[in-house]
Amino acid sequence: MKRAWVTSSIVMAMILIAGIASFVWIQHQVPSQLEASSVLDKPMPKEEEGVVTKSTQEIIYESQKLVVQIELDNGTIGSGFLYNDKGDVITNAHVVANTEDVQVINVDSKEMSGKVIGSSRSTDIAVVRVPDLEGKDPLAIQESENAPLLTEVLALGSPLGLQNTVTRGEISGLDRNFELDPFTYEDVYQISAPISPGNSGGPLLNAKTGEVIGINSAKLGDESIGFSIPVLDILPMVKQWSKSPMEELPEYPELADGTDASNEQTDADQATYLVQYFYDSINQGDFVTAYSLLGTEWQENKSYEEFREGYYNTLSVSIDQVVADPEGEEVAVNCVITTEETIEGEIEMKKYNLDYTLGYENDQMMILSGEGKEID
Known part of the structure; x- marks a missing residue:
């Protein structure tokens, strides 16, 4: 009888302990589970770094700060963009033809002095050094490969002197070749983004990445067909000028009377x-x-x-x-x-x-x- 009572007491103690343990477990686990499942405003996981692309507005806003208007004493107006941290600006040779000193105006209308440090007689490309821009981060350049057909693009510049103008379109043709005395245009992009006098020398951007893929250089008369020189084709030349500026600039007697900076065709x-x-x-x-x-x-x-x-x-x-x-x-x-x-x-x-x-x-x-x- 005594043994039965002891056994009964042990069983009762085990039941009591199990009950207490269950109560403690419920007190700790159930509320946390309810809380986790009932939080409706829990923030969504962030997208992986590198997946989010910039919006068109962001690309334009960031790029315009590095696009400038170039003015000459003869009234010629063109465009250009900062491509390195030395303050060097890429533009068209026909924009700065027959001159060495130019005036550069940034997006905030600040006027700066620039000096032509390189210009080509055959390719419509030149570089202007602007001391006031030294140390600034330049526009990103797509250096991997030339852009394919139908790439969406943004053309930035100062058409007709209207600074901070942006037009959009796409690359509508590849490997176009023609001549506009004294320049030869080889394997250039044909673009549907409208460009006008003053756009010359401005950057052509990949609309998805914001990287420079070309230099807007010419247009087909009154048509909405423009041409942009692939930036990869001229990078070695402009980098050499930045490293060793030309001691004597070439002359352009064909453009001695001044030029329309749109470089329109006949x-x-x-x-x-x-x-x-x-x-x-x-x-x-x-x-x-x-x-x-x-x-x-x-x-x-x-x-x-x-x-x-x-x-x-x-x-x-x-x-x-x-x-x-x-x-x-x-x-x-x-x-x-x-x-x-x-x-x-x-x-x-x-x-x-x-x-x-x-x-x-x-x-x-x-x-x-x-x-x-x-x-x-």
Whole structure:
């Protein structure tokens, strides 16, 4: 009987201890679980560093502080941007042609003195050193690779003297080549972002990263087609000028009377480019664009399907020669091309001599008519 009582007491003690332990566990664990699950305003985890990209407004705000307006005594106005911590500003050679001392105005309208330390006779690039900008962090430059087609871009500068102007568009063409005496433009970007007189020398930015990918340099007359020199192509040259400034700057007698800082093209230049653009589009298989360059009357007489069918057997086209001759309000263009075609399953090379007439329709230059013949 005594043993049974002892056993009973032990069992009761164990039950009591288990009850106390359960109570303590509930007191400590349940409230914390309820609190954790009922916090509605718990902050969301932050995105990983490097994933968040800058907004367009942020890119513009930060970049404009490093874009300047360049003024010459003859009234020429252009743009430029800070590219290193020495106070060196990249611009176009045609903006600072035939001068050494220029006036530079920043986003806060502060006027500073600048001196041209490098300028090219063949490439439309120059560098201006501005002591007041020394020590400032420059614009970031995309140094890895040239930008691909359809990259979204921002063009910054002072078109028509309107400082802090930004336009947006995209890279609409690659590897464009033309000449504007005395400069040769090779493998430049064609851009849809509108630029005007005064934009020359301003930066072309990647709209996603804010990095400089080009220098806005020329435009196609009154059209909204601009051209920007890839920054990677000129970096070695400008870095050399920054390291060792030129002792004597080149002269530009072609620009002695001053220049419109937009560096606009003549009708002959536009006509030459348009014919080249036409065949570039054919080479890329972009027949819609090529057809859109034809005048109204030509399109009325030839449907898009008929136009496209005429190039079914054409594998490639290369332009051997282009000569433009203005004739009043129109421009006659003669060109010699070499084509690679498939004839009955065989690939053959052929040459053609073609004559085109270009003129304006609704203020846009178009290919109005054309005829040609094969050269034996």
